[in-house]
């Protein structure tokens with residue numbers, strides 16, 4: 001992302017000084033009173049491993065058969081700026097983040113706007129394991145066994161109005177519980193969005209787990225989006241609001257640096273990031289760089305949604 005270093009270029013080239021200084025400010029803020037307060041609030045202590053097992057998880061035809069990244073990579077190397085900007089920060093700083101009670105607000109152009117308790121909200125849906133490639137815009141990738149359900153199933157049940165053309169997702173906004181939000185790295189809360197046909201595509205899921213267990217906090221508990229043909233930043237974490245709208249949502253990274261991050265964010269080896277190439281990637285756990293595939297290898301299922309669009313302009 002904006003302030004991360006892709007493996008192939010020097011740090012000094014990718015990090016504007018102002019952001020680097022803000023990052024230092026973050027470290028000062030988040031490792032001081034914030035963390036101490038979070039620890040004090042959590043008498044039950046850390047849940048380092050052994051998250052609750054998710055029952056009745058079906059296999060999916062959409063899963064890749066490539067080797068999985070190990071649990072340590074998937075849950076220990078994360079981007080979740082609400083909990084810090086280093087890859088190890090989310091695991092450490094989200095340890096005591098509480099995700100119950102948790103409400104989800106559904107609003108906008110939909111039959112019945114309402115607020116739901118998370119457990120009732122996800123109960124109607126059959127859980128599937130979806131083993132997907134995750135390609136981060138920074139140039140690394142992983143293979144992750146998500147557990148979730150099709151976003152299309154949820155949307156059909158919610159009955160958006162015909163005038164709804166986009167779905168917007170918003171992360172929790174609570175700087176007490178998410179210390180990274182005390183630092184203006186992004187405009188908080190984190191916002192993401194999809195066009196309605198993208199949201200209805202069978203590959204788009206809402207994830208509640210990983211490796212057969214409930215999502216660890218650092219991966220976006222209790223509910224996060226996974227859209228495998230797009231760069232990882234579309235996969236918004238810890239969602240509290242889903243809004244149906246007729247206007248293209250303004251997303252966090254687009255607001256932060258519009259010439260670098262667009263609304264579509266489809267994985268595209270032919271369109272470079274202004275500061276680095278997107279032609280190759282490094283799979284976590286490997287040394288070699290491999291070629292990045294168009295739409296992250298999911299072209300067969302998604303390319304038709306973009307026919308006739310200029311993907312250089314709509315990046």
Ligand code: MTE
Nearest residue numbers: 078079080081171190219232233235236237
């Ligand atoms: N969601 C929120 N709310 N905040 C974030 O900083 N980072 C994004 C995305 N979702 C982010 C977020 C980025 S850049 C990536 S690559 C993925 O989460 C990483 O997901 P993972 O840590 O579960 O692998």
